Amino acid sequence: MKLKHSLATSVSLMAMLTANVALADAHMAELEAAALAEGMLTTIALPHDWCGYGAVIEGFKAKYPGITVNELNPDAGSADEIEAIKANKDNTGPQAPDVIDVGLSFGPSSKAEGLLQPYKVSTWDEIPDSIKDAEGYWYGDYYGVMSFLVNKDLVANTPADWADLLKPEYAGQVALAGDPRASNQAILAVHAAGLGKGAAAGADAGKAGLEYFAEMNKAGNFVPVIGKAGTLAQGATAIVVMWDYNALAARDTLAGNPPVEVVVPTTGTQAGVYVQAISAFAPHPNAAKLWMEYIYSDEGQLGWLKGYCHPARFNAMVAAGKVPQELIDALPPAASYEAAYFPTLEEVDANKVAVVEGWDATVGANVQ
């Protein structure tokens, strides 16, 4: 009797699962057809060296050759992406972005401004709750920790911590990797500096970070230029504060010419999460949804992993054994991630407001 009961249960369970899978497959097929009908996807702010986006986009293009990927402004910061959505509200042309990849704090603020549309990908449940919006307007995609990228040709002693960067030997060498009024990377770098000074996470760390950079600017160590692999190698910015995945990717690009070192600061170790979202005014909403499905599939997530990022489904995928060992080994050491502080949504929000509004006034890094 019990056997029959359990057999029946398992059969119905199987049926339900198959039905679910069948439903999901049908949904995907529908989505693919609709996306192919639209024929184009407009992305923004996706540098090819960031989290291996170059390979991810190529993978998407290879899987769906009928969809042209129109890449806008790879150098855009998170605020630039939001502005692009706002500026193109009535525009259905190729300047209007379909999908955005912005810092965690930019997710809720854009949702509040009505700039996003909700969508839950098929692997929704494997994304940790703390980094996604319950209604599906935005969802975490990857994370990393803040680090320093150091040009060993120009810097004899590698700095180990935030306090080191204020030393006179690093005069005119330290730069942020973005505009602190628009780039999430730079805004969180300021926050991390504040954490390094011992302030509490959130608005306090934001203000402390601003004071830190004001001090650095006065000492003459700060370079008001956006630091990248190119400027680092050319010598204009010998030390750049950027995410570890960007630093590692830059190290690979430069291939030893010049030799660089990637350092995670001992205090003020901070992790940062980015989120994906679809624009409410997306000219190609189905292509956008298909893109989301792709990047949250195993293929997409592994693509990010190859770019040294920890994708959102990392823990679930490792538990399911979907991640090849070499990729795990190539990642930065897990120790820094254990020590890293993951700021909450409220904290990054408060920090963003403090930094964006206070940068010009407090630091005011102008041309001399």
Next chain:
Amino acid sequence: MICPSHRAGAGIDDKRPAEGLRFTNVTGAARMPDQTTARHRVRRRLPLHWLGLVPFAAFATLFLIMPTMKIVLGAFQTPEGALTFDNIRGLNTDLIRSAYWISIKISLVSALLGCAIGFAMAAAVVLGGLPKWIRGPLLTFSGVASNFAGVPLAFAFLATLGPLGMITVFLKTQLGVDLRALGFNLLTYYGLVIVYLFFQIPLMILIITPALDGLKREWREAAAMLGATGPQYWRMVALPILFPALLGTFALLFANAFGAVATAFALAGPAFSLVPITLFSQIRGDVLGNPQLGFALAFGMILITGVANGIYIWLRARSERWLK
């Protein structure tokens, strides 16, 4: 940048088409109206003639005048369209004031130095007794260099004077001079001046050479006959004559430097506090947090470059009087 070879013909006056030929025209029948319809013809001729300018007028209006007017008017409007001075007043922040000041400083200094050095080089070639064959290549090179602005120029200077640049490394390894330690940095206003001079000096050479050509040898000889020494000739004859051209070109160089965005952007990125770059970042990402501020910034730019170019045009007209 102004093409050199064509400026030489600046003095030739325009003459009306040879009217005397009209009555010998074979198709005179079509062209020679009889008296009764003469006035009719005259009245109808004018509009038809103006039609020929329609394509140009349409192009200029749609793609030059209207966009500019949109910006100028937008500087005085709220998002809803009401008239306001708030946007202009919003320019009065530390960041924007210092951006304007730095831009003006760089433009002034690079224009001044460009004038001085360009004048010296042009004078050396035209009046300085150098071999004649130097002039042609110098003018050609000036044409090239004055167009070599923008992104590649920034790379060239980074590769030369940047921290790992050729000269920096040479000075450090061969002469033990550390430019960095001495405080030299391309990303200061004087560093940018050095970069801007690369297209300012050639522009000066191109524009002032025809003016120097116009300095007649007879004046020099007459001055010598009256007992003037070299410096006196320059002080009392040549420079006063050249003055309008010099000042006018100075104004042109100033406007040229003020509007240049690509070079500085390539050197320093979107966060650099120069007016054109701030405007660029504002258009792209509203970094100043106020969309209307972009209009005001742009209006300020137009005002400054407009005044400078107005001076140039006025002075050019005056200088051409003497040098015809």
Next chain:
Amino acid sequence: MMRVWSWGALLFGLAYFFLPLIGMAQFSLKARRGEYSFDAYAKVLADPQFQQTFSYSVVMALFTIVFGVLLVVPTAYWVRLKLPGARPYIEFITLLPLVIPAIVIVFGYIRLYNTSSWLPLTGSATGTNILLMMGYATLALPYMYRAVDTGLRTIDVGTLTEAAQSLGAGWVTILARVILPNVLVAVLSGAFLTFAIVIGEFTMAALLNRPAFGPYMQLLGSNRAYEPAALAVIAFGITWACMGLIQLVTRFSKHERARQ
């Protein structure tokens, strides 16, 4: 004495100009650590984005030149022939692009021709390309007009027109087969200058988000170390080629006229 000063000024100036060019060339050869190599050039030329953006800019330049010639030559001719009184006003308009910075013009385009306006040019890739071409034509207008105007000055427009009309030519024939060949040198000068301008242009292409060569160079500049210097050498070579061609063409025409 004056000779010394002259030579001094000239050599100082030339040193200032040549050192960055040499520095740029030298830096571009240092891609391989410790030895000179053309690696940077190889990487750049093999980059598909380089090929895409460069060909895009070349095509845009050609379209701009054709449009510019079609706009400027008939206008300059007409003004010279029939409306000499309008010349100062036309000249003033052609000088406006030198007064109004390119960034302001493109800002105006973005605000004026978005999809909610009566001329929604930014609503499609083709529309934006057309807008960009108009922007380029505006930037090149002063030089094109001045070149063509000077060229027209040297020929007797009135006589040529009368003669052609007496032989029964219509306006198009006059322009295409009588006027244009005579001002070809001037037109070519303007064309080469336009080419140089369009290839290197950054601001308009960047703000209109078109895949042109200028934004590509800037992007590479921040992300790569040695390739930007290689690109700068290539860009300088192109500018030099354009100017050299102008000189060649002008000298060619001088010989022809002397022979006449």
